[in-house]
Amino acid sequence: MTLDVTAFLQTLLACPSVTPVDGGALDVVSSTLERLGFVVTRLDFGPADAPTPNLFARLGDGGPHLCFAGHTDVVPPGASWRYGPFDGIVADGILYGRGAVDMKGGIAAFIAAVADVVARGGPNGTISLLITGDEEGPARHGTREVLPWMAANGHIPDFCLLGEPTNPSAMGEMIKIGRRGSLSATITVRGVQGHVAYPHRADNPNHRLIDILHDLTHHVLDEGTEAFEPSSLQITSMDVGNPTTNVIPAIARASLNIRFNDRHRGDDLVAWIERVVARHAPDAEVDARISGEAFLTAPGEAVRCLSAAVEKVTGHAPVLDTGGGTSDARFIAAYCPVAEFGLVGASMHKADEHVALADLRQLRDIYREFMEAFGL
Incomplete structure (x- = not known):
């Protein structure tokens, strides 16, 4: 099974998953991953009357084990959109929608890349996904609570790649290896x-x-x-x-x-x-x-492989950076090495948030190249 990354992102954008509402987004992710052969576990933590939606999915066994992480929740759309914020309209090679870059676009890209790996008979190891519905909100019952569950059940990966938008203006500019x-x-x-x-x-x-x-x-x-x-x-x-x-x-x-x-x-x-x-x-x-807390991932073999994949696809050698705000990587860093690489973030949280379809396809290709270099 292969996956059209644009159509899949449009399906995700149609889910009005404004924190703390899921809007069906995790159901879309879950059903797609199950068709790819993943074992999917829903982990809705927090108050019984308003639980935070999360999922963990795993495919394969043994090493190497790579985990993709991300969030399906988005900030409120606000006003003055040229198209409906949840309509997923494509115009002149640009896809518009709340969450297009932060960060449903990243989720669509790494699931499409995983579909390509599955189509060729992989993985040669383990691929997992940690997806939360509470990153833009208080972030109390999302990633920070899924991680102890992963540890208790033997699911901590060798490396985690978070698909947050990391590039200031063009694909290939920046990988985040730490945060303040x-x-x-x-x-x-x-x-x-x-x-x-x-x-x-x-x-x-x-x-x-x-x-x-x-x-x-x-x-x-x-x-x-x-x-x-x-x-x-x-x-x-x-x-x-x-x-x-x-x-x-x-x-x-x-x-x-x-x-x-x-x-x-x-x-x-x-x-x-x-x-x-x-x-x-x-x-x-x-x-x-x-x-x-502040964290820094030492630029080891996994980061080298990611940098090489970015340069191969985009033609640009990315800088390794620690600036910007916080992300769920701050929780992941306590359990395993983590880095972040995703789309161009210039339009995130703005009206008319958008992604160039060429960038979306490049990100899918980068994730696929990285998985191959990682040994999957």
Whole structure:
């Protein structure tokens, strides 16, 4: 069985799988994989009244074992589309639809590539797929919960390839071999409300919050590494909620985010924030959440094979990069080596998200070449 990658992507795009709704997307993936001979296991984790849809699929046995990973959920389409965001319209060699590049296009490409491997009698080893319906949302009950299940059932691969869009403007530009960690925190400083003309009768939390933010933003976390740019702390919100100019408020809050490289651990950064806050406001509260640690995959044989496949198909030698936001690779890295390569991401999350059909076919061919080089 071979698979028309364009038609398959159009079928996926027709599923309105806006997080947390699946919209039938995993049923499309599951039925296709079962026709290819995969054993498919649905793994819907989370609250019983609103479980997160996930699946794991496996074909073959023994090594080498390659896992493709991705997500079928998409962000809301928004307005001002030239075509319906779930219509999958092709115009002038371009396919439009929410999720075309982020990342139903990647899923369509690697399943089409797997179909080619099956058609020639493979694989010579094991191919698996980890697909979640919750990457664009909280990501609590998706990939991060499927991985422990995979470990408990003997399904951890030798290498994992995540099909997120990694190329800034053209196919073949970039492979992601790492990501920065991400930490978000909200600082709440409490004072005593009062009249601005009588500050000695009040306690202005703004002044202490300003000192806290000054210390945090003027501290150099690091100068970067060979693989990562310098870590960055950004203040994202300052909120007092004060509608008047003659009242000292009782509470002041600020939120921040740190994108940090592999010189840091999230818990250490939280402890540093808490120390800074305590110097200026011992009774202040720090509410922090670490959404992912920094990781780096050493460029070994699998990454070399992937780079060679990209160059063979596109004619471009990709750079190995660690920039950008977070992805589910942050969870996978704790279990096995992982890299990311996918489509051109310039239109992701925008109105008129789209993929060039030539790029989609190239990605399918790259995945197929990589599987051959990987020994499958």
